[in-house]
Amino acid sequence: MTVRPSLVRSIPFWILLVGSVATSAFGAWLAVNTLGTMSVALTAGTATPVDVYVGQVWxxxxxxxxxxxxxxxxxxxxxxxxxxxxxxxxxxxxxVEIIEAMEWTADDEGPAAGHEQPVVDTAAAPQR
Known part of the structure; x- marks a missing residue:
């Protein structure tokens, strides 16, 4: 049994990995899309100040x-x-130690058949 889960089964590790890939992919899409729109607008001469200045920020x-x-x-x-x-x-x-199951029968006198239970003398026990 492991005390700590392995890295493959670690949810925070996968959140970090997937989140990083998603963040990079979204950032690349945003930059390429914005720069493409700006390039087309500037080349055509139809660019507005919003396209140019806000596009740079995006x-x-x-x-x-x-x-x-x-x-x-x-x-x-x-x-x-x-x-x-x-x-x-x-x-x-x-x-791991494998323990076999005990066989119980109706003639057994208890869980420790064949073994005598120790007799405790309550009179000799110290009183509190």
């Missing part, structure tokens, strides 16, 4: 999201590397 936000996702992926890689140095706390299956 492209920067996309770049920040890409960088954030890359940092998250690097953190997941470092975490996986550090986890490989932690010794396993699993108990090997060979250390």
């Amino acid at each position: 492209a920067i936000v996309g770049g920040i999201l890409i960088a954030t996702g890359i940092v998250g992926l690097a953190l997941a890689l470092v975490l996986a590397g550090l986890r490989s140095f932690v010794p396993s706390t699993e108990v090997p299956a060979t250390d």
Whole structure:
């Protein structure tokens, strides 16, 4: 039995990994889409100040999201590397002792048939 779950079964690790990939993908989509729209509008000469100035800000936000996702992926890689140095706390299956079930019959006098129960003398026991 493990004390800590392995990294493959760790929900926070997968949230970090999937969240980092999703953040990078959304940032790339945002930057490419915004820069493509700005490029088409500027080339055609129909760009408005909103297209140019607000588009630049959205492209920067996309770049920040890409960088954030890359940092998250690097953190997941470092975490996986550090986890490989932690010794396993699993108990090997060979250390488990297998105990066979006792066979009970109707003529048995109790759970310890053939074994005498110790008799405790209550008179000799110290009184409190």
